[in-house]
Amino acid sequence: MKFFLSKINFIALFLLTICTSCGNEKKTTGEEAVNTASQELIVPRDLKWSQRMMLSEMHRFPEASKLDFSDKPKWSYTNGLVLKAAQEVYEKTGKQKYYDYIYNFADTMVTDQGEIRTYDLEKQNLDMLNSGNVLLFLYPKTHKERFLKALKTLKSQIDTQPRTYDGGFWHKKRYTNQMWLDGLYMAEPFYAHYTQMFSEGEKARKAYNDVVHQFELIQQHALDPETGLLYHGWDASKEQKWANKETGTSPNFWSRAMGWYGMALVDVLDYLPEDFEGRQKLIGYLNQFADAIVKVQDDKTGLWWQVLDKGGKEGNYLEASGSSMFTYTLAKGVKKGYLPGKYIANAKKAYQGILNNLVTVDENGVVNLNQVCAVAGLGGDPYRDGTYEYYVNEKIRSNDPKGTGPFILASLQLDE
Structure with missing residues (x-):
């Protein structure tokens, strides 16, 4: 009997040990699962959205020279756009990996002789000037002669750029x-920043006046007085099939075109001297711009439509790049004191709309920006006629740098 009871006690103790072990094992396994999950996160979820999207871009495009889904290294405006965002993230965080990402682009694209790979001066393409901002950031830090030589090449394009009869830069030679x-x-922030860095006196004043003149011409020729919105393009000759035969303007208000313009205004103001007479003129344009775009902001989502004044029309959609650009422009305009404080509400509403409607996060933490118009233009071959049907039928894709870059910039302005 004594043996029997001892056996029962042994079995009970054994079972209790197993149960206890099972409980511990389950707890340990659970903790390990959490740790494993966090180890598998490519982008940590506890960072601000600006860093989360920047790290996601660096994951998607480990080489900044291939940022725009390119198979080969390429000098293009999209690289400069995302790397401006990287620069601001670096300046905010001080983390070396962001600086290295920027530097590696320049190191790849500028040869030891100071030549820019894949860049062709003969094409006189304004788009190609935007990545020059990367070199304006790096040259004072590195003092590399090759970066200075490349900068001078880009400035030579401005000096030789074909112009309209009243002094406006042609978008491209063709x-x-x-x-x-x-x-x-593409051109004016680079032009103004280059002038601030390398020119002084009368030479600088003439250059700043030239920068402001480009905005004056757009206001004169592309502004719709009824809505305050700006048409995508203006043909001084009025010969293009897309051009209005009386005004020379293209027929529609494309979201991203106005987004580029708004960002140009707030960024150029970073480099114009405080006492320069043209500053107030640009601030006035910015205020007109802000008033016009908030009138076409979607009430429900806070976003903006691909074709701005035709919200809800069949085929139209809420577009990510224009929405991010407007958010950045409004937020920076208020932060810098150029715009009344009331516009910060529009910026915050838009930003939340982007997060609610256009941002998704993968299981590994990688952040995606969806519903970005891949590309749109005027003329060319095949011919782009600027009609409503043209804009709403261009390809839409996720994580286009023309959206991710402005999203990061907007995030930084709102400290998100």
Whole structure:
């Protein structure tokens, strides 16, 4: 009997030990699962959205020279756009990996002789100036002669850029007599920053006046007085099939075109001297711009439509790049004191709309920005006629740098 009871006690103790072990094992396994999950996160979820999207871009494009889904290294405006965002993230965080990402682009694309790979001066393409901002950031830090030589090459394009009869830069050599809103962002912040860095006295004043003149011409030729919105392009010759025969303007208000213009305004103001007479003129344009875009902001989502004044029309959609650009422009405009404080509510509503409707996060933490218009332009071959049907039928894709870059910039302005 004594043996029997001892056996029962042994079995009970054994079972209790097993149960206890099972409980511990389950707890340990659970903790390990959490640790494993966090180890598998490519992008940590506890960072601000600006870093989360920047790290996601660096994951998608480990080489900044291939940022725009390119198979080969390429000098293009999209690289400069995302790397401006990287620069601001670096300046905010001080983390070396962001600086290295920027530097590696320049190191790849500028040869030891100071030549820019894949860049062709003969094309006189304003788009190509935007990545020059990367070199303006790096040259004072590195003092590398090759970066200075590349900068001088880009400035030589400005000096030789074909112009309209009243002094406006053609968007590209092959787009004769045409100014596009896009071109103001591509050229003017670079032009103003280069001038601030390398020119002084009368030479600088003339250059700053030239920068402001480009905005004056867009306001003169592309502004719709009824809505305050700006048409995508203006043909000084009025010969293009897309051009209005009386005004020379293209027929629609494209979201991203106006987004480029708004960003151009707030960024150029970073480099114009405080006492320069043209500053107040640009601030006035910015206020007109802000008033016009908030009137076409979608009430429900806070976002903006691909074709701005035709919200809800069949085929139209809430577009990510324009929405991010407007958010950035409004937030920065208020932060810098150029715009009344009331516009911060519009910026915050738009930003929340982007998060609610256009941002998704993968299980590994990688952040995606969806519903970005891949590309849109005027003329060319095949011919782009600027009609409503043209804009709403261009390809839509996720994580286009023309959306992710402005999203990061907007996040930083709102400290998100």
